Amino acid sequence: MVSIMAHYGIVVEYGLHCLLWLVGERDKPVSSRDLADLQGVPAPFVAKIFPQLEKAGIVAASKGIQGGYRLARPAAQVSVLDVVDAIEGRKRLFDCQEIRGRCALFRRKKPPWSGAGVCGIHAVMLRAERSMRSELAKVSLLDLASGVQRKAPASFAGQVSDWLNDRAIARNDARLAGMGIRPTKSRRGRKA
Amino acid sequence: MVSIMAHYGIVVEYGLHCLLWLVGERDKPVSSRDLADLQGVPAPFVAKIFPQLEKAGIVAASKGIQGGYRLARPAAQVSVLDVVDAIEGRKRLFDCQEIRGRCALFRRKKPPWSGAGVCGIHAVMLRAERSMRSELAKVSLLDLASGVQRKAPASFAGQVSDWLNDRAIARNDARLAGMGIRPTKSRRGRKA
Numbered sequence: 057m058v059s060i061m062a063h064y065g066i067v068v069e070y071g072l073h074c075l076l077w078l079v080g081e082r083d084k085p086v087s088s089r090d091l092a093d094l095q096g097v098p099a100p101f102v103a104k105i106f107p108q109l110e111k112a113g114i115v116a117a118s119k120g121i122q123g124g125y126r127l128a129r130p131a132a133q134v135s136v137l138d139v140v141d142a143i144e145g146r147k148r149l150f151d152c153q154e155i156r157g158r159c160a161l162f163r164r165k166k167p168p169w170s171g172a173g174v175c176g177i178h179a180v181m182l183r184a185e186r187s188m189r190s191e192l193a194k195v196s197l198l199d200l201a202s203g204v205q206r207k208a209p210a211s212f213a214g215q216v217s218d219w220l221n222d223r224a225i226a227r228n229d230a231r232l233a234g235m236g237i238r239p240t241k242s243r244r245g246r247k248a
Numbered sequence: 249m250v251s252i253m254a255h256y257g258i259v260v261e262y263g264l265h266c267l268l269w270l271v272g273e274r275d276k277p278v279s280s281r282d283l284a285d286l287q288g289v290p291a292p293f294v295a296k297i298f299p300q301l302e303k304a305g306i307v308a309a310s311k312g313i314q315g316g317y318r319l320a321r322p323a324a325q326v327s328v329l330d331v332v333d334a335i336e337g338r339k340r341l342f343d344c345q346e347i348r349g350r351c352a353l354f355r356r357k358k359p360p361w362s363g364a365g366v367c368g369i370h371a372v373m374l375r376a377e378r379s380m381r382s383e384l385a386k387v388s389l390l391d392l393a394s395g396v397q398r399k400a401p402a403s404f405a406g407q408v409s410d411w412l413n414d415r416a417i418a419r420n421d422a423r424l425a426g427m428g429i430r431p432t433k434s435r436r437g438r439k440a
Contacts, residue, residue, distance in 0.1 A: 062343040063255040096350030151254040158288030176395035188380035203368035
């Protein structure tokens with residue numbers, strides 16, 4: 057009977073963490089694979105999250121070898137609630153089954169008073185849900201990313217950009233090598 | 249990926265509805281079977297909920313043919329949150345997996361700043377959870393029962409008591425009949 061599963065699953069956590077890396081200037085869109093590897097989380101999960109984020113207008117995708125994702129709107133305009141709803145699909149706190157109308161005393165005919173207004177139990181749950189959602193709506197991706205920035209050393213953002221660029225270059229090099237072409241600009245060359 | 253299951257399941261709904269019938273004066277403790285039938289909900293579910301409510305100190309059980317449940321403390325001192333936690337077991341809104349520490353850039357050694365304080369994403373979720381729980385803690389069983397009482401006609405509470413008493417008498421009659429004893433006080437007799 058006791059179920060300890062959290063309301064918002066690990067996909068919400070993956071999704072939010074991934075999006076943080078898209079906040080700020082990026083030279084190129086970032087692939088979901090690179091985002092997964094950067095964070096040490098399973099790539100297939102992340103690959104499934106991004107189409108949902110795209111559908112919700114949170115990220116925009118570009119195709120091709122240099123393809124990947126960018127934020128579709130400013131990070132200040134994407135709330136934690138937007139992300140949660142995009143991934144979990146407007147999950148409710150409570151599903152009211154209108155049990156109040158099934159009382160044995162009513163037999164075949166429910167008296168009108170029994171269904172008047174919202175069920176009191178449902179009403180409490182709705183208030184709790186509204187209050188929870190309102191907290192999630194208060195915080196944007198920009199707020200979250202700024203929080204990380206305050207903790208990290210100044211060099212960290214640059215290191216992340218380098219890591220992502222190196223991955224993109226390595227992928228392109230591998231593609232060219234597969235076609236028998238020697239890369240003109242190697243990863244090491246860029247760093248030297 | 250999308251999961252639309254509510255955070256609090258139908259057992260919470262059954263539990264809360266059942267408890268409402270225990271608010272106020274009752275001649276006898278009420279069996280979980282009668283509570284289930286009164287509301288038209290499945291008796292096996294309800295039978296499983298009550299031991300959890302008892303363990304949480306919300307109801308007290310008495311055994312035997314006249315056995316059943318009563319509230320273990322005044323209805324004003326049982327919050328919706330108490331009931332939810334008793335049934336669902338302190339379910340979290342979000343389980344933080346500390347993904348921030350897995351960043352590929354850290355390689356083998358996590359820098360201390362990466363784990364400083366609560367993860368920003370977890371912190372938002374904790375605020376949302378606190379706010380949700382605080383709404384559930386504000387409302388007691390007495391509040392809920394008073395809400396029903398305000399909607400129902402004045403005669404309703406008495407009808408419920410009669411229904412529950414009739415059930416208890418019928419059960420006792422059946423038991424006596426099984427022992428070959430003719431009941432002295434029949435259900436019809438009491439009502440005449």
